Structure formats: structure tokens, C-alpha cells
Amino acid sequence: MLSLAFATLATSSKLSLSGSVLKHDDAARRTLALRGGAKAGDIARIAGAGLMLADGIGRFAYPHKVVAMLGADTSDVPALIAARSEGHWRLGLAIMLLADASDARALIALSHYICTVNLLGDIPGNDALDAPQAPLIVLAAVFGALGYGTARGVVPNWMSPASCILNGLQFYLTPKRAWAVYGADGKGVSDLALAKTRRIGWGLILRGIYLGSILAGVARKDAFGYVLAGTAVNGILPILSGQTKYDFGTPRGQVSFVLIAALIAASSMWR
DSSP, X not given: OHHHHHHHHHXXXXXXXXXHHHHHHHHHHHHHHHHHOOOHHHXXXXXXXXXXXXXXHHHHHOHHHHHHHTTOOTTOXXXXXXXXXXXXXXXXXXXXXXXXXXXXXXXXXHHHHHHHHHHHHHHHHHHHHTOOSHXXXXXXXXXXXXXXXXXXXXXXXXXXHHHHHHHHHHHHHOHHHHHHHTTOTTTOOSHHHHHHHHHHHHHHHHHHHHHHHHHTTOOHHHHHHHHHHHHHHHXXXXXXXXXXXXXXXXXXXXXXXXXXXXXXXXXXXXX
16 A cells, blocks of 8 residues: 555656646747747837837937038028928838737828827927918828728728828929928928928838738738838939938948848848
């Protein structure tokens, strides 16, 4: 009987030990998956959007430094306004790229709300230009309503990418006209102000491409890759035209920017 009891105790101890070992192995595997399970696309997206976020904050907070870095006149008020505006519109794009994209409608609604905040952020600039505030206030209200309607399922999803691309094209192709629409006709006419306005427009186009890609069922990492690839393309154009002084000041800085954007895009879309 005693030997049977010891045998039973030994067997139960082995089972208990085996169970604890199995539990430990499972926990270890989960920990390893958590630590090493991040894919290159996820890392590239977070790194790229993080850099965009930091860049946007810098441009929004220190427009004078941005203008001075480019060797331009810091008394160019429209250029300062455009530099700051470029910063917070870029912030909006970065936030959208970091947001959850599993629910396309929620992402589209968020995009409308971000546009509302961006438009409200442009209002103080009109004071310095002695331009009317009404156009920006009306547009902000419209985009706020679109966000609410999208979240409720009333507004179709395609309206956001379409409006982003159309408005972006207007800013990029006809920057002077864009200033006029915002009530500041004839204000942003310096080369730097126009260059910054075009960059805002390109950012809107990229926002539309990202949203349209998500709606089309493209994987999030690939949609992000398209955005960074588009960013690289926009960086190549000044190099070809010899107008790098309005972006990074020197051809070397512009080339570095293009290479970094292209590398992040390739990493994001890597299979």
C-alpha cells in the first residue's frame, strides 16, 4: 500500500510538473510572439508615420525656423502661414495613417473630422492676412457634418477620398486660386508660399490615395506604402526642376528625403 501511495504521488508530481512546464512553454511562446512578431510592414508604417508626425509638429510650431532654414525672408507672412498650415495638415495625415483601418467607415469619418480641425487651424492665419473667416468656418462646418453623416452611414464613403484628391489637385495645380478660395486672393504669391501651398495639396492627394486604397480592399501596409511612394515622387520633382531650395534647401537634403521615403515605402510593402 505504501509503495502504491509513493507511486501515485510520484506520478501526480510528474503530471503537475509537466503541466507547469507546458504552461511555461506556452507563456514563453506568447512572449516571443509579442516581442518578435512585429512585421516589417508594421515597423515601417509606425516609423514613417512617426517621422511625419514629428515633422508636422516642427513645421507647425516653428514656421519661422522652417522659412529661415530655406534661406527665405521671414517677413514673408503668407509663406509663414503656409509653412504652419503645411505642418498641421501633415499632422492630420500622420494621425490618419496611425489610426485603426479595420473599419473603413470609421476611418473615413475620422478623416472628415481631421479636415474640420485642419480648417479651424487655418483660421488664425487669416487675421494676419486681413482675410475673411467665413469661408473657413463654413468649410469646417461642412466637413464636420460629413464626418457625422459618414459615421451614421448616411454619407457614402467615397466622398472623402474624392474630395481630398480634388481639393489637393486644386492646391497643387492652381495654388493662387486656392488662396482666393480661402478669401486671401492675391496674398500668397511669393515662390515659397506657392511651393508650400503645392505641398499641402500633394498631402491632400496622398490622403485621398490612402483612403481610396483602404476602401478598395488594399492591405493597410500597401496603402501606407503608396503614400510614402507618392511622397518620394513629390520629392523627385523639385530635384528635376532644380527647385530644391523650397523644400530642403539643398539637393543633398532633397535626395536624402527621397531615399528615406522610398526605403520606408519598400519596407512597408515588403512581402
